[in-house]
Amino acid sequence: MDNKKGIELIKLEVLGCINEKDRESLLKMKEADENFPWKVLAEYQNLIALLPLTLPLIYPDSDLKDKTATKLYKIRDEIKAKLDAKKPKEVINEPLIEEKPVVKETVLEEVEEGVQFKGEEQHLDEKVPTLIQTPVQEKTVADSPKYNVEGKDTATVKSVLDRELIEKITRDYFKSYIEKELEALKQGMKKNRLLSLAFFLFTLVLIVVLYFIG
Amino acid sequence: MAESNTLTDAEIMLKIAGYDSKALEQLYDRYAPILYTLIKKIVTDKETAEEILSDVFVIIWRHIDLFDFKTSNVYTWLIMLARNKAIDVLNRKGGKVTQDYTDEYEKEKIIPKLSPETEATELNKVLEKKEKIEGALGSLTDAQKYVMELSYFGGMNEAEIAGKLKIPAMTVKSKLQVAIGNLMQKLSEGGK
Numbered sequence: 001m002d003n004k005k006g007i008e009l010i011k012l013e014v015l016g017c018i019n020e021k022d023r024e025s026l027l028k029m030k031e032a033d034e035n036f037p038w039k040v041l042a043e044y045q046n047l048i049a050l051l052p053l054t055l056p057l058i059y060p061d062s063d064l065k066d067k068t069a070t071k072l073y074k075i076r077d078e079i080k081a082k083l084d085a086k087k088p089k090e091v092i093n094e095p096l097i098e099e100k101p102v103v104k105e106t107v108l109e110e111v112e113e114g115v116q117f118k119g120e121e122q123h124l125d126e127k128v129p130t131l132i133q134t135p136v137q138e139k140t141v142a143d144s145p146k147y148n149v150e151g152k153d154t155a156t157v158k159s160v161l162d163r164e165l166i167e168k169i170t171r172d173y174f175k176s177y178i179e180k181e182l183e184a185l186k187q188g189m190k191k192n193r194l195l196s197l198a199f200f201l202f203t204l205v206l207i208v209v210l211y212f213i214g
Numbered sequence: 215m216a217e218s219n220t221l222t223d224a225e226i227m228l229k230i231a232g233y234d235s236k237a238l239e240q241l242y243d244r245y246a247p248i249l250y251t252l253i254k255k256i257v258t259d260k261e262t263a264e265e266i267l268s269d270v271f272v273i274i275w276r277h278i279d280l281f282d283f284k285t286s287n288v289y290t291w292l293i294m295l296a297r298n299k300a301i302d303v304l305n306r307k308g309g310k311v312t313q314d315y316t317d318e319y320e321k322e323k324i325i326p327k328l329s330p331e332t333e334a335t336e337l338n339k340v341l342e343k344k345e346k347i348e349g350a351l352g353s354l355t356d357a358q359k360y361v362m363e364l365s366y367f368g369g370m371n372e373a374e375i376a377g378k379l380k381i382p383a384m385t386v387k388s389k390l391q392v393a394i395g396n397l398m399q400k401l402s403e404g405g406k
Contacts (some may be wrong), residue, residue: 017365042329052252068268
């Protein structure tokens with residue numbers, strides 16, 4: 001391949017100023033040429049990304065963070081679906097008979113943790129017994145009879161779990177704002193107290209001075 | 215919070231991949247100013263810039279799986295993502311892009327595809343290069359700087375730049391190539 005031509009096209013691509021014809025030939029080079037200068041592409045991508053550093057820094061309004069959090073909350077269903085898709089389907093080899101009743105709260109906690117931290121989700125999976133006693137059935141953790149709450153319909157329980165999961169995703173996000181707001185409020189109260197004290201002392205001194213003048 | 219402040223950008227991205235919302239907040243705190251600065255330069259309007267910035271973080275949250283954790287070049291990925299999104303909004307407003315904004319479109323046109331041979335880059339390391347890049351940019355001719363600005367921040371293609379400057383498109387192309395080549399050379403010299 002003509003490496004020089006490739007590099008010249010790379011320069012245009014990283015600037016976002018490449019016409020369709022050049023874009024196509026660059027794409028072909030990327031796909032077909034085993035000697036494509038990937039390292040050069042990486043260097044130019046990094047170089048161009050430095051350009052914003054030359055601009056005077058502007059800070060976005062502080063409430064934009066809250067607006068972003070609201071947007072994230074709105075896409076909770078989509079994220080939930082992604083989380084569900086990430087849960088590995090597993091083979092459970094255990095009797096279908098309910099072993100012992102499990103309280104609802106425990107189930108909620110376990111599933112919440114499983115979704116929040118991938119590692120723990122895998123740990124949950126490891127708890128599944130491996131003894132073959134009944135024909136093999138494909139099930140998810142939430143579908144397991146172990147998680148059936150006192151004979152209640154699994155779908156009902158799952159809907160409760162789902163709601164909890166969605167809330168979990170956004171809860172932490174909002175929590176930190178509240179903490180910050182509280183901190184700011186405390187600081188404000190502290191300042192007010194000091195001001196009141198100073199004002200009180202000033203008034204006291206004024207009264208004493210007026211008394212002696214009088 | 216003190217612990218999360220010590221996390222590298224790549225570690226934060228890993229936590230985001232586990233849908234850790236606090237990690238996303240941490241990334242926002244770290245990157246919002248530089249991304250907002252870039253976006254504001256491109257679209258100029260404050261409200262639009264704010265909208266784009268929050269959209270960028272939604273994209274990160276939704277498509278974190280498209281980030282290459284092998285190379286973990288967080289800085290360049292985020293800058294390219296913000297630039298692509300801002301240019302797209304600019305082009306749509308100007309009627310240059312009429313294609314529907316679908317999930318596929320976002321994956322194809324907005325989410326950056328970095329070279330597989332890129333290296334991990336973090337904001338704190340990049341900030342150390344601020345003076346160098348300013349110096350290197352200062353060494354370019356005014357014409358070179360101008361065409362680069364029209365292209366990178368203005369989102370103009372070579373035909374548009376050619377029309378604006380009343381010069382042939384081939385000249386625009388070669389000016390851009392020389393400008394970025396010189397910039398790379400000056401930066402490399404400065405790094406020695």
